[in-house]
Amino acid sequence: xxxxxxxxxxxxxxxxxxxxxxxxxxxxxxxxxxxxxxxxxxxxxxxxxxxxxxxxxxxxxxxxxxxxxxxxxxxxxxxxxxxxxxxxxxxxxxxxxxxxxxxxxxxxxxxxxxxxxxxxxxxxxxxxxxxxxxxxxxxxxxxxxxxxxxxx
Amino acid sequence: xxxxxxxxxxxxxxxxxxxxxxxxxxxxxxxxxxxxxxxxxxxxxxxxxxxxxxxxxxxxxxxxxxxxxxxxxxxxxxxxxxxxxxxxxxxxxxxxxxxxxxxxxxxxxxxxxxxxxxxxxxxxxxxxxxxxxxxxxxxxxxxxxxxxxxxx
Numbered sequence: 484x485x486x487x488x489x490x491x492x493x494x495x496x497x498x499x500x501x502x503x504x505x506x507x508x509x510x511x512x513x514x515x516x517x518x519x520x521x522x523x524x525x526x527x528x529x530x531x532x533x534x535x536x537x538x539x540x541x542x543x544x545x546x547x548x549x550x551x552x553x554x555x556x557x558x559x560x561x562x563x564x565x566x567x568x569x570x571x572x573x574x575x576x577x578x579x580x581x582x583x584x585x586x587x588x589x590x591x592x593x594x595x596x597x598x599x600x601x602x603x604x605x606x607x608x609x610x611x612x613x614x615x616x617x618x619x620x621x622x623x624x625x626x627x628x629x630x631x632x633x634x635x
Numbered sequence: 636x637x638x639x640x641x642x643x644x645x646x647x648x649x650x651x652x653x654x655x656x657x658x659x660x661x662x663x664x665x666x667x668x669x670x671x672x673x674x675x676x677x678x679x680x681x682x683x684x685x686x687x688x689x690x691x692x693x694x695x696x697x698x699x700x701x702x703x704x705x706x707x708x709x710x711x712x713x714x715x716x717x718x719x720x721x722x723x724x725x726x727x728x729x730x731x732x733x734x735x736x737x738x739x740x741x742x743x744x745x746x747x748x749x750x751x752x753x754x755x756x757x758x759x760x761x762x763x764x765x766x767x768x769x770x771x772x773x774x775x776x777x778x779x780x781x782x783x784x785x786x787x
Contacts, residue, residue, distance in 0.1 A: 518680045521673035525713060528670045557709045561677060 512570040519565025529554045537618045552603040559599050576634045591628040598624050664722040671717025681706045689770045700766050704755040711751050728786045743780040750776050
């Protein structure tokens with residue numbers, strides 16, 4: 484896979500977070516929560532095997548790394564408009580810090596997307612060592628954001 | 636967006652359904668159900684506004700059509716390995732015909748993906764009329780497959 488090509492294809496049709504939020508703002512809070520949780524479930528589905536490869540419980544497979552990186556590149560743009568203020572009262576593991584420290588939350592999202600881009604580029608180049616480093620960094624970003632913004 | 640470029644980027648990292656199924660076969664049935672339902676929820680999230688545009692309840696926005704088509708192109712590959720035989724006993728709206736008429740189910744999946752590719756190409760060309768036709772066809776395919784394979 485040509486990672487940068489893939490990213491360009493995605494980025495070329497990207498909307499600003501504000502536009503996406505506006506487009507979603509009429510959705511019911513419970514629907515927004517379900518949608519954002521769905522995006523998280525699928526990120527875990529496609530990131531889990533990569534973590535397994537990093538840790539040695541799954542054999543490294545460059546084709547799976549490339550495919551999953553592409554999926555993650557798309558999926559990692561999908562949860563965030565689901566964290567509308569209207570969802571604050573819904574049952575979920577989302578912590579209030581998402582809204583009280585929105586700048587830090589946004590910065591974590593940016594960091595995640597940058598790490599996924601790096602992974603997509605590395606796997607597109609077929610560079611296993613670079614991909615492993617990117618997977619490791621991505622795992623740390625997931626954990627850090629969950630520590631700050633998701634209840635145990 | 637260049638639809639065919641996007642499709643090429645996705646297709647270039649595609650795995651056969653069989654390989655994907657094998658990769659997932661060790662997952663617990665309840666996890667597979669949750670993952671496939673998540674992919675369905677996100678398909679609805681990104682297809683819903685397009686149906687709204689077709690019906691006139693949402694203003695046509697070529698940028699949203701292009702972005703959502705790209706998302707759907709990826710998302711429409713994600714649910715199917717979740718319909719493993721191991722999930723037959725799980726609570727869900729999946730009908731037994733998924734497994735007793737697997738060839739027809741697979742053919743519906745193929746039809747869906749072909750219609751999404753057509754939509755991505757049309758929206759990539761910026762051809763609104765073609766895109767509207769593709770959205771209409773896609774809606775019919777969703778409904779047909781749900782009629783056959785999902786309980787009311």
